[in-house]
Amino acid sequence: MAPRTLPSLPAATAILLLAAVALLAPVAANQDGDALIALKNGLQDPNGELNNWGTASVDPCAWTHVECDDHTKRVIRLDLGFRNLPGRLAPELGNLDQLEYMEIHANNIQGTVPAELGNLKNLIALDLYNNKLSGRIPASLGELQSLKYLRMENNTLSGPIPRELVGLSNLMILNLSYNDLCGTIPRSGAFQNIPLTSFANNPRLKGPEVPGAGGDNDDC
Numbered sequence: 477m478a479p480r481t482l483p484s485l486p487a488a489t490a491i492l493l494l495a496a497v498a499l500l501a502p503v504a505a506n507q508d509g510d511a512l513i514a515l516k517n518g519l520q521d522p523n524g525e526l527n528n529w530g531t532a533s534v535d536p537c538a539w540t541h542v543e544c545d546d547h548t549k550r551v552i553r554l555d556l557g558f559r560n561l562p563g564r565l566a567p568e569l570g571n572l573d574q575l576e577y578m579e580i581h582a583n584n585i586q587g588t589v590p591a592e593l594g595n596l597k598n599l600i601a602l603d604l605y606n607n608k609l610s611g612r613i614p615a616s617l618g619e620l621q622s623l624k625y626l627r628m629e630n631n632t633l634s635g636p637i638p639r640e641l642v643g644l645s646n647l648m649i650l651n652l653s654y655n656d657l658c659g660t661i662p663r664s665g666a667f668q669n670i671p672l673t674s675f676a677n678n679p680r681l682k683g684p685e686v687p688g689a690g691g692d693n694d695d696c
């Protein structure tokens with residue numbers, strides 16, 4: 477009986493490498509898929525908008541209302557505006573680190589804006605308007621250096637406007653109107669070109685900060 481030959485060392489290395497590549501390739505896709513399943517689990521979905529999420533395919537790029545980059549196969553867009561999806565926003569959304577557009581407006585979403593959204597370094601638009609979000613605007617949103625559109629009007633957000641947001645150097649459109657924010661309105665940095673109408677209908681807001689005087693959020 478001939479002794480069975482063991483694979484040579486280079487062959488064994490190649491096999492190990494192939495196995496590692498095969499294991500690593502779906503990791504990014506699963507990171508996005510897992511985050512979206514966490515979102516789905518936090519929402520109600522009376523119209524079955526998310527029915528094929530996690531069932532038809534494990535690849536989130538094949539799911540409805542989700543768009544991926546052609547080359548990286550990472551999720552870059554989430555289009556869930558006006559979909560009648562009450563519920564809460566899962567903190568795992570912060571793991572969609574290639575996301576550029578988060579469109580979750582007009583859905584009756586309750587609860588808080590997860591601080592983890594501050595991890596979305598590629599985010600261009602954060603659209604959460606016309607929901608029932610409450611609690612404070614997380615200061616971590618000041619880390620979204622790609623952000624151009626931040627629309628959170630018509631919720632029940634409270635607390636001060638985080639000063640960190642004036643550092644959003646690409647910000648073009650901000651709308652925080654129709655909330656319950658308090659304190660003064662920062663007017664420095666990225667906020668210099670934001671019209672005061674973006675802060676309208678927050679009965680507890682005291683008005684714009686006096687230049688150089690800093691904010692007054694004392695009883696806020």
Ligand SMILES: *[C@@H]1O[C@H](CO)[C@@H](O)[C@H](O)[C@H]1NC(C)=O
Nearest residue numbers: 582583584605606607630654
């Ligand atoms: C606020 O959102 C609700 C629910 O989507 C909508 O019916 C209402 O028109 C919105 N109000 C404003 C001022 O945008």
Ligand SMILES: *[C@@H]1O[C@H](CO)[C@@H](O)[C@H](O)[C@H]1NC(C)=O
Nearest residue numbers: 629630650651653671673674
């Ligand atoms: C902000 O949103 C409100 C409510 O939908 C709208 O009436 C207003 O025109 C918006 N303002 C800006 C500056 O975008």
